[in-house]
Amino acid sequence: MAAERAGIAELWLWEDCFLQGGIAQAAAALASSETLIVGLGVLPAPLRNVVTTAMEIATLDAMFPGRLRVGIGHGVQDWMRQAGAAVASPLTLMREYVTALSGLLAGRSVTVDGRYVRLTDVRLDWAPQQRVPVLIGGAGPKTLTLAGGLADGVILDAQYTVDTLRDALGHVASGRADHGESPFNTVLFLACGADQVAASARLYLDEGVDTLVFQPAGPQSVMAELITAVGDVATRLQAT
Secondary structure, eight states, X not given: OHHHHTTOOEEEEOOOTTSOOHHHHHHHHHHTOSSOEEEEEEEEGGGSOHHHHHHHHHHHHHHSTTOEEEEEEOOOHHHHHHTTOOOSOHHHHHHHHHHHHHHHHTTOOEEEEOSSOEEEEEOOTTOXXXXXXXXXXXXXXXXXXXXXXXXXXXXXXXXXXXXXHHHHHHHHHHHHTTSTTOOOEEEEEEEEOGGXXXXXXXXXXXXXXXXXXXXXXXXGGGHXXXXXXXXXXXXXXXXX
């Protein structure tokens, strides 16, 4: 895979309606590489039964141990309505969904009688042998605070400037206040050209982001150039 050959450690995929499915994309990327970590950022919770999601994630982890990270999001609400999957309280669904998903992936028996998630003594027969990080993607203050308090990380899209990023990370930090020093991953998507990669990396890494996901700001034809630039910067950062 071009990304792996360029020295890029992670590839992040997005499940948007009504395009490609995230799980199938992840399987293809994992099978086409040897060490690449694949992030699913994000799977829309309203579209997916949490048990099915857990089963698919566990299957991928069994095939490609330790190479998967999972992001869960609200889904674009207009699309959720189109699909007949919209809920009255996306935040409640997110809380119930991520709690149940994390429990299932940890091999626990999960019983929950929530507003949206209802399970009775559900346990995966083939739960992952190692922890699969579950992150929350979102933008609103309540979702960001929930991510800080409940998830293994947060996924932020490409809308942020440095100033608005600081505000967002402040909400995440307020959620993490009671959770000590448990590992937490801050993932930020950035849309830019190849000539902006190095400067953008320095700018946002200094703000507390630990995973930068670069996406082309122009046509897909510039992807090869962007991959090369990201690989060069990643290699230099790893050497420091």
